[in-house]
Amino acid sequence: MAKVPLPKEKWSGAITSTAMGDGGVRLGGAKGMPFLSFEDPDLPLPLLAGEVVDDLEDFPSIVLDFFGEDAEDPASWAQRWRGMGADLVCLRLLSTDPDRRDSSPEEAAAVAKSVADATGMPLIVYGCGLPEKDAAVMEAVSGALAGHRSILAYVEEDSYKKISSAAMANKHAVLAFSNLDINLAKQMNILLSDFGVQREDIVMDPLMAPLGMGLEYSYSVNERITLAALNGDRMLQVPMVCDASQAWQVRDCAEDEEGMGDPVERSAWWEFGTALAALLSGADMLIVRGPYAMQLIRGAIEDLGGGA
Amino acid sequence: MPTAIEYFKFLPKTNCGECGHPTCLAFAMQLANQKASLDECPYVDEEAKRTLQESNAPPVKGVTVGAGDGSLRMGEETVLYRHERRFVNPTAYAVAIPDILPEAELRELARSYLDMSFERVGMVFDLDMFAVFNASGDAERLRAAAESLVGMCSKPLMLIGAGAEDLRPAAEAIRESRPLLYAADEDNVSPMAALAAELGLPLALRDGTLDGMAGLVEAARKEGAEDLVLDLGSDSMKHILESNTVARKVSLRRSFKGLGYPLMNLVGSGEEGMMMAMLSTMKYGSLVVFDSLEPQQALPLMTLRQNIYTDPQVPIQVKEDLYPVNGPGEDSPLLFTTNFSLTYFTVRADIEKSRIPVWLQVVDTEGLSVLTAYAANKFGHEHVAAALEASSALERTSGPVVTPGMVAKMSGKLEEALGRKVLVGPMESGSLPKFLKNLGV
Numbered sequence: 001m002a003k004v005p006l007p008k009e010k011w012s013g014a015i016t017s018t019a020m021g022d023g024g025v026r027l028g029g030a031k032g033m034p035f036l037s038f039e040d041p042d043l044p045l046p047l048l049a050g051e052v053v054d055d056l057e058d059f060p061s062i063v064l065d066f067f068g069e070d071a072e073d074p075a076s077w078a079q080r081w082r083g084m085g086a087d088l089v090c091l092r093l094l095s096t097d098p099d100r101r102d103s104s105p106e107e108a109a110a111v112a113k114s115v116a117d118a119t120g121m122p123l124i125v126y127g128c129g130l131p132e133k134d135a136a137v138m139e140a141v142s143g144a145l146a147g148h149r150s151i152l153a154y155v156e157e158d159s160y161k162k163i164s165s166a167a168m169a170n171k172h173a174v175l176a177f178s179n180l181d182i183n184l185a186k187q188m189n190i191l192l193s194d195f196g197v198q199r200e201d202i203v204m205d206p207l208m209a210p211l212g213m214g215l216e217y218s219y220s221v222n223e224r225i226t227l228a229a230l231n232g233d234r235m236l237q238v239p240m241v242c243d244a245s246q247a248w249q250v251r252d253c254a255e256d257e258e259g260m261g262d263p264v265e266r267s268a269w270w271e272f273g274t275a276l277a278a279l280l281s282g283a284d285m286l287i288v289r290g291p292y293a294m295q296l297i298r299g300a301i302e303d304l305g306g307g308a
Numbered sequence: 309m310p311t312a313i314e315y316f317k318f319l320p321k322t323n324c325g326e327c328g329h330p331t332c333l334a335f336a337m338q339l340a341n342q343k344a345s346l347d348e349c350p351y352v353d354e355e356a357k358r359t360l361q362e363s364n365a366p367p368v369k370g371v372t373v374g375a376g377d378g379s380l381r382m383g384e385e386t387v388l389y390r391h392e393r394r395f396v397n398p399t400a401y402a403v404a405i406p407d408i409l410p411e412a413e414l415r416e417l418a419r420s421y422l423d424m425s426f427e428r429v430g431m432v433f434d435l436d437m438f439a440v441f442n443a444s445g446d447a448e449r450l451r452a453a454a455e456s457l458v459g460m461c462s463k464p465l466m467l468i469g470a471g472a473e474d475l476r477p478a479a480e481a482i483r484e485s486r487p488l489l490y491a492a493d494e495d496n497v498s499p500m501a502a503l504a505a506e507l508g509l510p511l512a513l514r515d516g517t518l519d520g521m522a523g524l525v526e527a528a529r530k531e532g533a534e535d536l537v538l539d540l541g542s543d544s545m546k547h548i549l550e551s552n553t554v555a556r557k558v559s560l561r562r563s564f565k566g567l568g569y570p571l572m573n574l575v576g577s578g579e580e581g582m583m584m585a586m587l588s589t590m591k592y593g594s595l596v597v598f599d600s601l602e603p604q605q606a607l608p609l610m611t612l613r614q615n616i617y618t619d620p621q622v623p624i625q626v627k628e629d630l631y632p633v634n635g636p637g638e639d640s641p642l643l644f645t646t647n648f649s650l651t652y653f654t655v656r657a658d659i660e661k662s663r664i665p666v667w668l669q670v671v672d673t674e675g676l677s678v679l680t681a682y683a684a685n686k687f688g689h690e691h692v693a694a695a696l697e698a699s700s701a702l703e704r705t706s707g708p709v710v711t712p713g714m715v716a717k718m719s720g721k722l723e724e725a726l727g728r729k730v731l732v733g734p735m736e737s738g739s740l741p742k743f744l745k746n747l748g749v
């Protein structure tokens with residue numbers, strides 16, 4: 001009988017692997033294209049971070065209805081995620097926004113600590129998106145999470161020094177953000193290396209555009225980054241984080257509209273589709289908002305990563 | 309494609325000139341450049357022609373299913389990764405219709421699927437095929453069901469039955485509609501392939517192993533069946549990903565010849581079905597068949613297909629210019645946004661949704677989105693004014709200028725610079741339809 005040859009690539013590079021939290025969780029480490037067990041027989045499974053916010057204004061009711069009272073308290077919310085199989089918590093300190101509660105860096109850091117203490121899970125922590133405020137917040141968060149290796153998000157080309165320094169001070173990793181472009185992603189990693197951040201402490205976010213809003217651009221940028229990394233480009237060999245929760249920004253995700261079926265299930269598929277595209281194009285970690293989507297994505301990872 | 313040297317090997321090397329070229333080598337070079345046809349040389353034998361045609365074959369064969377308006381093209385893919393070149397023929401989605409249903413119910417079920425259609429970014433998304441399934445075990449019922457569906461719509465059909473004799477009456481009856489026959493496996497490949505060859509219809513082959521499938525392809529071709537679609541099994545996501553990837557990769561690299569056909573997956577329904585369908589859409593599936601599909605599943609799935617099959621050459625930046633949306637006139641409002649195409653597409657889609665005529669000015673922000681561009685000093689009132697000046701936008705309309713809500717801060721200065729009333733639009737593009745309606749123009 002005809003024998004079909006296995007088209008195994010000889011990759012010259014691999015994604016760095018780094019321990020998170022108290023060391024029990026490993027991020028990165030892929031040695032082949034996503035989930036191809038004939039390229040890498042013991043492929044590492046991508047990690048899932050469940051999203052928690054500390055200010056519920058404008059947050060989708062579908063998610064809030066599910067978490068109920070636990071959504072009022074970030075530590076309780078994070079514990080629910082742990083029960084659902086999340087590997088990390090993505091904590092967004094939205095309350096630090098001057099247009100919201102304008103909470104102080106110390107208050108924010110206390111929230112981060114409460115989440116880490118309650119769950120033992122590593123965190124990826126975001127501020128409110130204003131560079132000045134975020135720098136102060138991340139400095140406080142870095143100290144509060146000392147000894148519990150987490151990811152501080154995020155740094156950009158024109159504002160990276162303060163947050164990178166804060167991360168280095170306590171051996172946290174930083175999330176390097178770039179705008180949908182392989183060259184910008186690489187440049188960002190070079191910038192951080194030149195600044196003194198170790199390659200093992202860099203995690204990148206090349207912007208995962210959600211389903212229906214440019215997903216195809218991200219899918220291809222991610223694939224190109226993954227291929228370049230495996231082909232030996234050291235400056236792209238850092239773990240990739242994709243934010244699937246952005247799916248909720250798309251109108252059709254959760255809108256209740258005639259003819260479009262149940263919005264609760266639809267929103268789960270919207271986020272799942274975004275997540276699966278991210279996983280198949282090289283994501284090493286995902287940020288997930290919806291509980292039903294989390295369950296679907298966990299199932300997909302277990303199936304795709306299962307033994308031969 | 310054979311090279312000039314490969315062609316040359318098969319030519320008589322007599323340089324007789326009858327082909328219109330001075331030498332056999334000159335002719336071979338024109339052949340390699342696709343500027344001549346092999347028939348022009350009277351001295352090439354049939355055997356040589358066949359060999360050359362084989363190496364001329366595309367890496368993934370194109371197969372047509374259905375006829376007329378609704379016909380579908382599958383396969384013909386040339387790349388593994390979509391950034392290299394556009395994926396060619398989008399994944400088709402089919403739903404199963406059991407022939408055991410009474411005629412009225414069968415038509416009602418089909419009708420409900422035909423009605424499941426969505427409009428998104430100016431495109432209509434809907435299901436592509438029906439898979440009529442011989443649940444009754446009675447070949448005549450399958451024929452009746454197939455005829456009933458052909459009478460209802462122009463969607464191509466797939467006929468699912470256990471063997472050639474179960475499929476024959478239906479296949480003969482709707483032969484003109486070019487249904488896909490499903491499926492030949494190792495037990496029935498000869499009669500199935502013979503039926504497909506006799507009626508000139510496309511045939512699906514089913515085998516869960518790559519080696520087994522390669523054997524089936526050979527067996528089917530021996531019977532004369534050439535238009536094949538391969539079902540490598542859908543036991544798990546892992547199986548689909550790895551089987552489809554290997555089949556596609558060895559075909560594109562030409563390291564193995566026998567698997568260069570469109571691929572299909574029967575995914576069932578529910579959660580597992582959707583997960584496998586999304587995977588197959590991204591990983592080389594040409595046809596996905598569901599037992600059933602709900603609208604809340606179909607919309608995200610079809611959006612995914614649209615995204616993945618988009619031409620990657622479309623630049624991520626839109627050209628700075630004035631774009632008419634919904635046919636604007638002399639007093640239509642003038643909106644502006646950045647040239648980051650994701651932003652532009654979103655804003656444009658929301659304006660289209662409102663059906664209100666608008667002039668949309670794109671400002672070159674080097675591909676940055678609204679807030680990022682504003683923060684980076686690339687989307688200030690002076691940039692907007694310069695872009696409006698360059699496109700003579702203010703001469704086209706006397707309507708109000710509207711800033712995106714996120715950059716409301718510039719409205720005062722922009723009003724000064726333009727000498728025109730400037731309104732502040734909504735923070736989110738999604739609120740544009742409501743905003744435009746309230747504008748009352």
Ligand code: SF4
Nearest residue numbers: 323324325327332349
């Ligand atoms: S007709 Fe054939 S044999 Fe004669 S020159 Fe052309 S290629 Fe050569």
